[in-house]
Amino acid sequence: MEPIQIENLDAVTKRVFNAGFNTSVVGAISEGLAAGQTEIRPFVSEVIENRRMDFEPEIIIKENKGYYNGFKATFYNEDGSTVNQWFKAADRITINEAFILMMDQQHPRAVHKTYYNDTGEKYGQWIQLDFSQKTESGNYLLKRHGDFDQVAKLGDYDFLELDNEKQKITAATYMAEGREIELTPANQETYPKVYVRANPERNTFTFMDGNGTLLYHDQFRTPAARERIQQEKNNRQSNVSFVRKSKEGPSSEKTDDVKKKSEPEREQLKSSKKPRQVLEAEAKKGKTL
Incomplete structure (x- = not known):
């Protein structure tokens, strides 16, 4: 040729x-x-x-x-x-x-x-x-x-390696590469090290222990972040309660038909909650900041 x-x-x-x-x-x-x-x-x-x-x-x-x-x-x-x-x-x-x-x-x-x-x-x-x-x-x-603001989200959590803005930017950069990072929780004796990766499907992060077990976020949040999130939950519950009462009308008594109609609505509210992501039992360790 x-x-x-x-x-x-x-x-x-x-x-x-x-x-x-x-x-x-x-x-x-x-x-x-x-x-x-x-x-x-x-x-x-x-x-x-x-x-x-x-x-x-x-x-x-x-x-x-x-x-x-x-x-x-x-x-x-x-x-x-x-x-x-x-x-x-x-x-x-x-x-x-x-x-x-x-x-x-x-x-x-x-x-x-x-x-x-x-x-x-x-x-x-x-x-x-x-x-x-x-x-x-x-x-x-x-x-x-x-996209979501990783650096701002990291500000909700209390880890020794995330003490300043520069450290948060470095952590976000590693996770943007798809890596896990190893962090030390402040005032936390149960989990001396936590492994974190980005979870963009939920606009948040995934926290794991050394065995790859999923960990609850709230235990690692700052007191200010916990208070803010709790207040947001209370506001949402108040709004939902107000909407329900408006649909029910002035009377507090419900007929069987009204009760039946309200059931699917409650199920819909439950199913709209985002499920937590379950991770593998043996997670790869990432970089230490």
Whole structure:
């Protein structure tokens, strides 16, 4: 086959580098072009945090231009089973982020990404895989969660490593990478260390002990945060009580028909509460601040 020269080789190799691939992939692209290949898929095997992952980036050649479409990732579980996922180039997922997204299939982690809309305006978004659902192409569903202010939320909690704004920003940065952080609760003897990760689906965090057991948030909050949250709960309960009384009318006595109508309403209020996220028994330890 005739060798191929493309106009945008530098742009293609830059996108490949930005995805986390090394010079061996760039060399494979050059070799593919020299061999006249219009579809180039180099095979790369990496060890990330002592776990094996295989990658196959895809470069397609059309009309003397190259297009980096993304990569297929294969994650090797400890039991030898594998999980595959295609990450398209438009999402700008790196191979290290792919590792984070795929490492826990029972309770997937999320990574924070920054994107730009059509008008060039920057916005934040959390990316998370849903291993319970697949698309028509056989890919696992990629869920997207809106941004939330991690630093402000961390201000509600009393940990020794979150004593100032700079420490909170550092903690938020680690969790935005999908990592767990290790924190020391202030005035807390029961749990000398707590492991925390971002939970953007609930706009909050997940707290665990050393065994990966889920912990209640309130025991780690500051007194001011507990008082504020309790006041918010009281206000919500007062509003719900006022709405119910308004629907009931002036009479305090209810007929059987009214009682039956009120039951579904109460069930609906109960089911609208957000469930806590249950995590795996053996959690990976994260970075210590």
